[in-house]
Amino acid sequence: MLKLQDLTKAYRTDEVETVALNNVNIEIEHGEFVAIMGPSGCGKSTLLNIIGMLDTPTSGHYFFQDEDVAGYSEAQLGVIRKQHIGFIFQSFNLIDELSVAENIELALLYHDIPASERKERVAAVMDKVGIAHRAKHMPSQLSGGQQQRVAVARAVVGNQSMILADEPTGNLDTAHGQEVMEMLQQLNEEGTTIVMVTHSPSHADYARRTINLLDGHVVTESMRA
Amino acid sequence: MLLTNYFVSAWRNIYKHKLFSAINILGLAIGLASCILIALFVRDEISYDKFWSNADNMYRVHLTFNVPGRDPMKLAMAPGPVIHAWKKDFPQVTHASRLSQREPTVIIGDRYFVDDITLVDPDFPEIFDLNAVSGDLTNAFIGFDNIVLNETLANKYFGSKQAVGQIITLDFGSFQRDYNVAAVIKDMPKNSQVIPKALITIDEPAWKEQPWMFDAWFSTNAQLYFKLSDTTNIESINRELPAFVNRNFPKIPIGGDNVKNSDLIIMSTMNVKDLHLAPSRDGEYQDRGNKNTVMIFATVATLILIIAAINFMNLSTARASQRAKEVSLRKVMGASRKDLIVQFLGESVLLTFFGLLIALAIVEIALPKYNEILDKTFSIDYGSSDVLYIIILAISVGILGGSYPAFFLSHFRPAENLKANKSAETKASVKLRYALVILQFSVSITLFVSTAVVYGQMLYAKNMDLGYNTDNVLAVHEISRDVVQKKLPLLVEEIKRMPNVSAVTWSDFTPGRANQNNTIVHVEGQSNEDGILIGSRGIGYDYFNAYDVPIIAGREYSRERGDRDVSTDDLRNGINYTGSIMINESAIGRLGLGSPQEAVGKLIFAGAGQPEENLTATYEIIGVVPDIHFDSLKSTIRPEIYEIHADYGNAISARFSGDPEELVENVRRLWEQEIPSIPFDYSFIREAVARQYNAEQGQANMFAAFSALAILIACLGLYGLASFTADRRTKEIGIRKVMGASVFDVVKLLVWQFSKPVIIANLIAWPISYYAMSIWLENFVYRIEAFFIIGFCLLAGIAALLIAWGTVAGNSVRVASANPINALRYE
């Protein structure tokens, strides 16, 4: 599905240069469930942002479905991104001014999908994650777990083949965290590729493969039997 | 201590939020500057003639001729003999004086001048305050050979020499007399309808040769002022006026016995303080103001201030969400609500103060141009109470604009705002801001439409077909003076021979320098009493040719065919003959003479001399011309006859081609050679006609400028709000982009957010503008069609949208292009 080759990301601020990713080589197959772990500041989010095409590498190659997108412009990346990738964030990132249903619909809004079909798909996905009864509520009226379920719904409603999740359980208690992980697992079983950053080893256990980062390097890769 | 803390904190806040502060300060500065400039104008307009020590008891007599079938002739003057009857019939009048402005030739030794000399009655200084600089005013108005000069004229005539005691000769045409300078007075204040430069007393017998000046009941050549005794109410005079008219005026030979004089002649009085802004009348010596204009500008000033204050409120409440944490923390630290209100109000007053400083700078920079446009000499006297008023104005705006944010911000409850991840913006504050933006744009659009209509009307008036060609006509004035009159044929012949001159004529009027003459005319088979009042103008040969006016039927006057006028002196001596007359279309219509072709050859009869003389002149119509707008478009076309004045007039007109300056030089040389004693005075008809609309043009420009400023301030506010909102929405925008929105999608979203209020504002502003401007247009006899207003509304709507988009788009593109991860990174 995707392959990173000698990928490097450096941030330059005034005098200092921070190398967030250094010579990273990773390959992820279609339908995999990958967890990325490592201490704070080791470059997990940076890696996920580059995979999600929200950011571009400083050097190296990024093959997405055999296409080297490393040198693509933001607009070109945008086209691929909205076709193939869904996102889930630690802080949910729902729009406060929109209702639950509208927040989910947002993922379809920029895809040339007729309004009636959008409504159907939103309703279906809300059923699936169990928040249909909250459709008209505003995000501020929901608990953290409910908000994250909305975010998951938003990530899957577009039927993208890959979902990137940056500490999706970071702001949730154990029970709610569990809930989200089960949803991700189910999605993966249905064929969606999932790449997830997490600090929790038990949540990493849901993944079939775990990549450990340290100071921008891949230190170990372990496969679950 | 606390105060300095507030001050320091206010200053830091202003400094920290530079864009916000700059927009607020700039908007306020422009708003305050506009307000100050308009206030100067309005204050001047309403100050007219209030400064006289007797102002409350000073009145002017007005007269309106209500002629059936014509616009009433409203005069700022009264016939000469009225003053005597007035003093006799109204004992409550303590003093009365006529005031007539003439332009005699002023001769001092071997130097000649032409200046305005004001003729008054001896009571004049008892009514109006005069301040002698030198000489003695007590005897200045006794006898008929004293003159009082103002400082400017004294200086012009005598320089540094002592003026008092000098001799000045005035040549009025019919008589010439030496005057002794009795006193020099301070120049009269400019905010007055009465600004004499030089004063002499009216010597009625000396004017016997020109009886219409002061001795005719149906000629008006002087204004009449009077002073009422302190204890009397003006009503005691007003209600007697119809009886006064019937008792004193000779019977007008119109309409027979059942028409009383008081039906045709309406006399009225007006306090001097009201003169400047009252509806216009003919025979005013100084420019009038216009009450509507004053009200409109006062309104515009208020609107501009409101727009500036709204900016203030909007930007402050918008920023409130960013400051919610600060407020909450201060509260946790023990600040009371009052402390916070004081702090925020202090901030806005401090901002206003900076705005005020910039405003004063703008005012000082703008004043010279402003004075030039309005023909005034406004200035701000920093040593006077003006400064106090300006500061009060600024502080009120600061408090007005700062109060809502202050109360709004201070009421935040700390618990709510210290909780992370929650917007401090309430629905209500967002709605209010929305409503205020709508209000600002409604006002701006209304101003835009109004400006467009005012300009459209100006353009229309300027480009309207007046019926004659104003281009390339040079007028040479001062022809009526005796020395010049004798040389009229010579001047005409010489100018005709000059290169590039195609026609030369003369007349007793020139377009743009109005001169009302009327005479009662009737047709065959009617008696004198059935006659109608018709305007009459005197013209020379070739007049209509020179002014490019087509003759509809018949022909123009010709010397060869022996066309002649009927002389009043001949009639008095019993010599009767038929003269030639030209006439306009309105007149043949009013007289019932049929088509222009049918009218030619018919006879008309015109009253001559004074009504009581009962003289009638007989004319045969030789030519018909179309209706021509010789007077300002503010008056309707009147029926007119054009008499041939074979050898006299007030001005020569020459149609030319090529270089105007060359012609002026040629004529000047001729003039100075032939008539060295009179200064050469000329004008171009085109400019003279345009000058009639100078005041309107100036005010239209002023209106346009202030409307533009109002719109600019509103845009500044919108810009600030847009950049604020865009910043506030960065997280949302980030999410939308991650969800696949393109830069264009996001820009569209942000721009549309501000299009909605602008569109709603249009829907509010259109009907208001339409209603207000169609009423305004009714002031004009000749005006653009009301549907133009609709066009201007659409135009304003599009312009407002474009401006709003332009204002918002820059920010939107910046925010929309930003990488979404920056927005989503930290929470």
Ligand SMILES: Nc1ncnc2c1ncn2[C@@H]1O[C@H](COP(=O)(O)OP(=O)(O)OP(=O)(O)O)[C@@H](O)[C@H]1O
């Ligand atoms: N925009 C940026 N500018 C400069 N440095 C950055 C930027 N973004 C990240 N970094 C730096 O790059 C390094 C990797 O950051 P990153 O956010 O990927 O870490 P992380 O592994 O996700 O940490 P955490 O577990 O705390 O979320 C850090 O040292 C960080 O300071």
Ligand SMILES: [Mg+2]
């Ligand atoms: Mg991270």
